[in-house]
Amino acid sequence: MKHDPALDIAAVYAGYGAGDVINDITLSVLPGETYGLVGLNGAGKTTLIKTILGLKDASRGEIAVSGAKAGTDAAKSQIAYLPERFxxxxxxxxxxxxxxxxxxxxxxxxxxxxxxxxxxxxxxxxxxxxxxxxxxxxxxxxxxxxxxxxxxxPLMILDEPMSGLDPLARAQVKKVLVDAKAKGRTVFLSSHILADLEELCDRIAVLHGGRIMFIGKPSDLLKQTGEPYLERAFLALAGLDQTKAA
Missing domain, CATH: 1.10.8 (Helicase, Ruva Protein; domain 3)
Structure with a gap:
C-alpha cells in the first residue's frame, strides 16, 4: 500500500509584497525520515517553514502534509512546530x-x-x-x-532546535531525535550546526538565494564537492568558500 509523503512541496513560490523570497521549491519528505534544511540567514528557510505551516500563502505551487493541503485543519493536526525564537x-x-x-x-x-x-x-x-x-x-x-x-x-518541524543549548544538551536532544525516528516519526529541521545535520539526517536540502541547490544524503554532498565536512561542502556548493585561492 502506497503512503502519501509526510511532506510534499511542489514548485512553490512565496514571499512578501510583490517579490518572492523562495522560488520553485520542490522536495518530498518520506514518513519516518529525518530531513535537514540548510541555508544562510535570509536564504528563505523561515519563509518556507511558514508556508508549510499555512502561516503564509504560496503565490504559486502546492504543499501537502500527509496528503492534506497545507494550512487546513487536517494538515495542522499532523504537525508539531518549534519556532527558532521560542x-x-x-x-x-x-x-x-x-x-x-x-x-x-x-x-x-x-x-x-x-x-x-x-x-x-x-x-x-x-x-x-x-x-x-x-x-x-x-x-x-x-x-x-x-x-x-x-x-x-507524526511530523515535527523544528527551526534551529539546538539554539541556546550547550554540547551536553545538544547530545541529549540528538538522542531524543534518534528515538523519535525509531518510533516512525518524521522530523524536518533547520540548523546552522551542520555537523548535527550530518549526524542526524537521512537527507538534506540546501537552500541558497531562495532556490534549492542540492537534495540528497549528506554523504552525497561531500562526494559532489570533494570536501571532508558538511560545512565546507555547503560553502563550496554556494560558492562561498573563501579559504581557497581564486
Whole structure:
C-alpha cells in the first residue's frame, strides 16, 4: 500500500509584497525520515517553514502534509512546530505549559511522561513546577522541545532546535531525535550546526538565494564537492568558500 509523503512541496513560490523570497521549491519528505534544511540567514528557510505551516500563502505551487493541503485543519493536526525564537508564557510552569500545548491536540498531560522526557533532556524535575520566568534560555528551549515531542504528532518541524543549548544538551536532544525516528516519526529541521545535520539526517536540502541547490544524503554532498565536512561542502556548493585561492 502506497503512503502519501509526510511532506510534499511542489514548485512553490512565496514571499512578501510583490517579490518572492523562495522560488520553485520542490522536495518530498518520506514518513519516518529525518530531513535537514540548510541555508544562510535570509536564504528563505523561515519563509518556507511558514508556508508549510499555512502561516503564509504560496503565490504559486502546492504543499501537502500527509496528503492534506497545507494550512487546513487536517494538515495542522499532523504537525508539531518549534519556532527558532521560542518563549513560553512566563507565568506558567512546565507542567502547565505542556498541558496547554497537549490540549490543542486533544491530549492530556501525563506527569510521569513529562518527568521522563525532562530527564532525557537534562531538565531537572524540580524546575518543572517553577514558572518559565525563572528559566535560562537553554531551559526554555528544552521545555519547547518537551512539548513538541510529547504531542505525538507524526511530523515535527523544528527551526534551529539546538539554539541556546550547550554540547551536553545538544547530545541529549540528538538522542531524543534518534528515538523519535525509531518510533516512525518524521522530523524536518533547520540548523546552522551542520555537523548535527550530518549526524542526524537521512537527507538534506540546501537552500541558497531562495532556490534549492542540492537534495540528497549528506554523504552525497561531500562526494559532489570533494570536501571532508558538511560545512565546507555547503560553502563550496554556494560558492562561498573563501579559504581557497581564486
Amino acid at each position: 518563549d513560553p508564557a512566563w507565568f506558567l510552569n512546565a507542567y502547565e505549559f505542556i498541558a496547554f500545548t497537549l490540549s490543542l491536540y486533544g491530549r492530556k498531560l501525563e506527569k510521569a511522561q513529562a518527568d521522563e522526557m525532562a530527564e532525557q533532556l537534562g531538565l531537572k524535575k524540580e524546575y518543572l513546577s517553577k514558572r518559565a520566568q525563572s528559566y535560562s534560555k537553554g531551559m526554555r528551549q528544552k521545555l519547547g522541545l518537551m512539548a513538541t515531542f510529547m504531542t505525538g504528532s
